[in-house]
Amino acid sequence: MFLHNCWYVAGWSHHFSEDAPVARTILGEPIVLYRKPDGAVVALEDRCCHRLAPLSKGRREGDDLRCMYHGLKFAPSGQCVEIPGQSIVPPHARVRAYPVVEQDCWVWVWMGETALADAALIPAGGCRPGSSPTRPITS
DSSP states (O other): OOOOSSEEEEEEGGGOOSSSOEEEEETTEEEEEEEOTTSOEEEEESSOTTTOOOGGGSEEETTEEEOTTTOOEEOTTSBEEEOTTOSOOOTTOBOOEEOEEEETTEEEEEOSOGGGOOGGGSOOOOOOTTOOOOOOOBO
16 A cells, blocks of 8 residues: 655656656556656656557657557647547547656656645755756646
8 A cells, every 4th residue: 555645756857858758657657757848847647548558668749748559649738639540539538647846856746636736745855056946846
């Protein structure tokens, strides 16, 4: 049994570049993290809603992440925004998006109810001098 309504470290800030998505397992749940062009980190369920292929094997396209199995494209919200060969994307085509905070050189992911995510609950921690400031919650 795990505590879900709390923050967990997904990795050091420098682990997440704009180059490629990164797979993590937190509380037994597969998560993919990637950095958008504006520097914000996004965390999504690492399973495409179509065939459960790992989104971490996909590629970032702008702010979005494309599954390389059948080409579905997901926005940072987890909503599928494009399906190749289809003009209509079903509203239920989505994956879970997790709240993320980058603070004290770490990337934190909230594993519980999104509405309860509060960056003030992140434990204060130290970091090397000249570290980046806290970034806002994104989901």
